[in-house]
Amino acid sequence: MPTLLGPLRSVIGWLEVRTGFAEALTPAVTHPVPRRTASWWYVFGSATLALFALQIATGICLALVYVPAADQAYQSLQYLNDQAAFGSYLRAVHFWGSNGMVLVMTLHMLQVFLFGAYKYPRELTWIAGVLLFLCTLGMAFTGQILRWDQDAYWGLGIGASIAARAPVVGSLLVHVLLGGPIIAGRTLSRFFALHVFAIPGILIALTGLHVWLVLRLGVNEWPMPGRVVDRETYRKRYEDDVHRDGVPFFPVAARKDMVGMGVVVLAVLACAAIFGPNGPHGVPDPTITDASPRPDFYFLSLFALLALLPPWTETVILLVGMPLAIALLLALPLFAGTGEKSWRRRPIAVLSVLLVLLVVTTLAALGVMSPWSPVMDAGTALATPVAYVQGRAPLELQGALIVQNKQCRNCHSLGGEGGRRGPALDGVATRLTRDQLIRQVLQGGGNMPAYGKNLAPAEVNALVAFLETLRPANQAPARAPVTPRPVARQG
Amino acid sequence: MCANHDLPPSSAARRGFLFTLGVALSGLAAALAGIPILGYIFGPVRGRAGQAWIRVGSVETFPEGQTRLATYDNPFRVAWDGPTAKIACWVRRIDGDQFQVFAVNCAHLGCPVRWFPQSRLFMCPCHGGAYYEDGSRASGPPPRGLFEYEYEIRDGQLWVRGGQLPTLAGPV
Numbered sequence: 001m002p003t004l005l006g007p008l009r010s011v012i013g014w015l016e017v018r019t020g021f022a023e024a025l026t027p028a029v030t031h032p033v034p035r036r037t038a039s040w041w042y043v044f045g046s047a048t049l050a051l052f053a054l055q056i057a058t059g060i061c062l063a064l065v066y067v068p069a070a071d072q073a074y075q076s077l078q079y080l081n082d083q084a085a086f087g088s089y090l091r092a093v094h095f096w097g098s099n100g101m102v103l104v105m106t107l108h109m110l111q112v113f114l115f116g117a118y119k120y121p122r123e124l125t126w127i128a129g130v131l132l133f134l135c136t137l138g139m140a141f142t143g144q145i146l147r148w149d150q151d152a153y154w155g156l157g158i159g160a161s162i163a164a165r166a167p168v169v170g171s172l173l174v175h176v177l178l179g180g181p182i183i184a185g186r187t188l189s190r191f192f193a194l195h196v197f198a199i200p201g202i203l204i205a206l207t208g209l210h211v212w213l214v215l216r217l218g219v220n221e222w223p224m225p226g227r228v229v230d231r232e233t234y235r236k237r238y239e240d241d242v243h244r245d246g247v248p249f250f251p252v253a254a255r256k257d258m259v260g261m262g263v264v265v266l267a268v269l270a271c272a273a274i275f276g277p278n279g280p281h282g283v284p285d286p287t288i289t290d291a292s293p294r295p296d297f298y299f300l301s302l303f304a305l306l307a308l309l310p311p312w313t314e315t316v317i318l319l320v321g322m323p324l325a326i327a328l329l330l331a332l333p334l335f336a337g338t339g340e341k342s343w344r345r346r347p348i349a350v351l352s353v354l355l356v357l358l359v360v361t362t363l364a365a366l367g368v369m370s371p372w373s374p375v376m377d378a379g380t381a382l383a384t385p386v387a388y389v390q391g392r393a394p395l396e397l398q399g400a401l402i403v404q405n406k407q408c409r410n411c412h413s414l415g416g417e418g419g420r421r422g423p424a425l426d427g428v429a430t431r432l433t434r435d436q437l438i439r440q441v442l443q444g445g446g447n448m449p450a451y452g453k454n455l456a457p458a459e460v461n462a463l464v465a466f467l468e469t470l471r472p473a474n475q476a477p478a479r480a481p482v483t484p485r486p487v488a489r490q491g
Numbered sequence: 492m493c494a495n496h497d498l499p500p501s502s503a504a505r506r507g508f509l510f511t512l513g514v515a516l517s518g519l520a521a522a523l524a525g526i527p528i529l530g531y532i533f534g535p536v537r538g539r540a541g542q543a544w545i546r547v548g549s550v551e552t553f554p555e556g557q558t559r560l561a562t563y564d565n566p567f568r569v570a571w572d573g574p575t576a577k578i579a580c581w582v583r584r585i586d587g588d589q590f591q592v593f594a595v596n597c598a599h600l601g602c603p604v605r606w607f608p609q610s611r612l613f614m615c616p617c618h619g620g621a622y623y624e625d626g627s628r629a630s631g632p633p634p635r636g637l638f639e640y641e642y643e644i645r646d647g648q649l650w651v652r653g654g655q656l657p658t659l660a661g662p663v
Contacts, residue, residue, distance in 0.1 A: 071573025157601030161658050170660030172536050181541025181655035182565055185572040285574035287562040289595055289603045292616040306600060307618035311632045372619040376605060406610040421619050449621050449629030454611045
């Protein structure tokens with residue numbers, strides 16, 4: 001070994017004399033950080049950086065094969081999946097790496113928020129971080145487009161439809177976004193340039209600024225209740241604390257960072273090995289109208305929100321609410337830059353985090369189930385439960401056929417199968433009387449279209465006869481409310 | 492070390508002039524390079540009518556009282572558009588020369604609506620919008636009925652005016 005170390009030392013020495021890297025970087029790498037920040041809570045930032053490096057490496061590899069042209073992108077992805085050596089695995093790593101990056105970055109942001117790290121003098125670090133987060137979401141969206149499948153095509157349609165809602169400049173935005181009047185070849189080239197050149201360039205520059213600021217201003221100390229941030233005293237107190245009771249970043253704090261980086265990258269590699277790449281799902285041919293587009297997980301909550309918002313609020317929430325939320329995030333350190341850092345003394349901060357997490361995860365879970373989407377093939381793919389046709393009169397059986405043939409089950413489930421947009425039809429007879437059933441079928445209402453023009457009177461008759469049988473044997477059918485008779489006045 | 496006051500006045504003036512010239516030339520170069528770059532990026536906006544008359548097919552191929560999917564090639568296609576050069580529309584022939592031609596894009600957020608001839612409804616797979624056979628909104632989040640193409644019958648052929656992605660900002 002010593003025989004090998006000697007030449008290595010001299011090579012390093014030779015390089016150091018010329019570059020001076022070690023001399024310049026050692027103070028940065030070994031700078032003192034507050035002792036308690038050598039904590040597992042502080043590893044998410046470096047873990048995000050590790051995943052970003054992994055994304056760059058796998059992204060460059062994918063670009064070696066991927067053809068960013070609308071007529072060949074899909075085939076080149078199939079080639080990556082099926083033929084290129086390790087192509088499928090690298091696609092999987094890039095996909096799971098993007099999921100991991102969004103996830104770990106979110107954890108980092110939550111930790112920074114709860115630890116009050118955005119307060120004086122680290123306001124700009126936070127602002128650069130929020131911009132990094134937005135750019136990462138931009139990478140997620142543009143990356144999803146490069147998959148150039150049905151989800152990508154219709155995802156672009158949704159993006160353009162949102163942009164189109166902007167007053168006055170709507171049409172202009174759509175044309176700039178799509179690179180023309182409609183989603184086509186020029187659109188993919190645009191998104192390729194954004195995903196591969198423009199946004200990564202901004203990401204790298206912002207990451208540089210972010211890390212520079214962390215080094216210059218020091219790692220945020222562990223927040224202690226009662227130790228409030230004051231612009232006059234903070235920096236001196238921080239310097240004193242770090243010099244009195246600091247530890248060198250490398251190797252003391254960096255050990256946990258290195259473990260964290262290793263764990264997240266290994267987790268991504270494992271997910272990629274177990275679950276494989278995502279898609280491409282179906283040729284992006286817009287004349288195939290039986291597509292059911294779904295977004296990747298980071299946009300599931302937005303997808304759910306757009307289905308559940310009352311229609312009249314949508315445009316306002318998209319065009320005013322979203323930019324306001326982003327502006328609020330960016331401006332946070334400007335209006336809350338001093339005061340308590342500890343989450344123990346910031347109940348509103350903790351509650352807002354819980355509220356946001358609850359809303360986002362609930363919406364995302366709803367987005368996965370998407371109960372508002374009709375089950376498009378219910379009429380042909382699902383069987384009518386045997387119990388509902390056994391021992392039924394011919395008229396009622398005709399009604400069962402109508403339920404099936406008129407796509408009622410696209411929105412209404414029967415025996416647990418079918419759409420969930422409308423109420424389940426099992427037990428409908430305990431809720432609605434014959435007259436109410438007829439009225440609902442003919443006129444619609446609530447969220448149901450009116451079928452008056454599409455059903456012959458005989459069909460309505462059969463349908464309602466069947467629906468009237470849909471109640472448990474031990475439960476009485478619905479009865480029309482009886483208007484109470486006026487009680488005779490006493491004395 | 493060599494501040495301007497150490498130098499003869501003519502030299503100081505020359506340095507000041509060179510600095511001003513440097514700023515001016517760089518600014519001019521940035522502007523001259525920037526104008527075409529911005530023009531290039533925002534190029535798709537210029538003359539953005541995005542509409543042309545397109546032949547969809549013979550009137551005979553659309554039976555009266557039915558709604559059928561028709562496809563046509565994007566009139567503004569480029570050679571590398573691949574499958575995205577095709578565009579679909581729903582053609583409803585009411586009777587004779589009376590038609591309604593709908594964009595497949597849902598008026599809510601542009602997902603492809605599907606026609607169900609049995610229940611005579613268009614349904615959207617994304618957020619659950621539904622439309623009647625005449626394109627009017629039946630239920631769900633769409634703020635309006637389906638986008639409808641302008642159409643003409645020329646020599647027994649159905650022509651529509653289209654070519655741009657129908658949205659609330661620019662319906663077909």
